[in-house]
Amino acid sequence: MKLVVFGASGGVGQHVVKLALQQGMKVTAFVRTPSKLQISHPFLHIYHGNALQADDVAAAIKGQQAVISCLASSKGLKKSTELGRMVENIAFGMQKHQIKRIIYVASAGIDGEIPGISGKMMMKTLKYPLMDHRHAVDTIVHYNLDYTIIRPMGLTDDAPIGNYREAVEGIPERGKSIARADVANFIMKTLLDPKYIHQSISIAN
Numbered sequence: 530m531k532l533v534v535f536g537a538s539g540g541v542g543q544h545v546v547k548l549a550l551q552q553g554m555k556v557t558a559f560v561r562t563p564s565k566l567q568i569s570h571p572f573l574h575i576y577h578g579n580a581l582q583a584d585d586v587a588a589a590i591k592g593q594q595a596v597i598s599c600l601a602s603s604k605g606l607k608k609s610t611e612l613g614r615m616v617e618n619i620a621f622g623m624q625k626h627q628i629k630r631i632i633y634v635a636s637a638g639i640d641g642e643i644p645g646i647s648g649k650m651m652m653k654t655l656k657y658p659l660m661d662h663r664h665a666v667d668t669i670v671h672y673n674l675d676y677t678i679i680r681p682m683g684l685t686d687d688a689p690i691g692n693y694r695e696a697v698e699g700i701p702e703r704g705k706s707i708a709r710a711d712v713a714n715f716i717m718k719t720l721l722d723p724k725y726i727h728q729s730i731s732i733a734n
Contacts, residue, residue: 530554530594531555531556531592531593531594531595532554532556532595533556533558533559533576533590533595533597534549534556534597534599535596535599535600535615535619536599536601536634537560537566537575537599538560538563538565541712541716542558543566544709544710545713545716546558546573547568547713549717555574556570556572557575557576558574558575559576559580559585559586559589560577560578561578563575563577576588580615581614581615581618583618583622586615586618587618587621587625590623590625590628591626592626593626593628595628595630595631595720596619596628596630596631597634598616598631599634600612600634602658602661606657606658609657609661610661612664612665615665616633616668617668619631620671620674623674624672631677632676632677632719632720633669633677634716635678635680636655636659637680637733638655638659638680639662640729642698643700644699666678675727676726677719677720677726677729678729679715679732680730680731680732681707681731681733682701684707685706686708686709687706687708691711693714693715693732693733694732695715695730696730697728697729697730704732704733704734711732715732
């Protein structure tokens with residue numbers, strides 16, 4: 530399989546690139562700063578581009594079989610439309626080159642689904658990033674793509690434990706966090722399993 534990973538130099542993205550290469554896939558790693566991706570492999574192509582530039586995005590998507598987005602906004606907790614605009618470029622590029630399969634890593638909370646007082650406080654703190662992710666997800670659905678939306682709980686740099694709990698509605702019971710490496714494992718699982726197409730899944734360790 531040939532796939533392009535947006536946000537390939539990030540915490541989840543680097544794990545995805547490594548796993549895909551280990552599985553014999555041909556990977557295009559789309560990065561704004563190539564020096565941040567310390568991976569070398571014969572099947573790896575590093576594409577230096579800006580996801581806010583539609584031409585860059587479309588060029589990277591051409592010839593691929595699937596798209597994985599691990600993008601994050603550069604604005605942190607501040608109000609931003611970056612994710613929405615980047616995903617609009619991705620969706621347009623996929624439509625242009627007739628690519629249907631996309632996996633998008635969003636965040637738990639985009640559906641207001643984290644329960645309890647602590648959940649409400651968390652979603653209030655993440656108000657603007659969640660709004661931006663929501664815009665991105667709505668764009669993906671609007672373009673009628675074969676999507677899987679992944680809504681991880683709080684991301685950690687812990688060692689992967691090799692398993693995770695999934696929830697289509699809400700979040701996994703008492704779910705609080707998940708290792709970035711385990712998110713990457715789940716991404717590769719959904720990529721190869723058609724039952725996850727047109728699904729939005731929350732995951733936690």
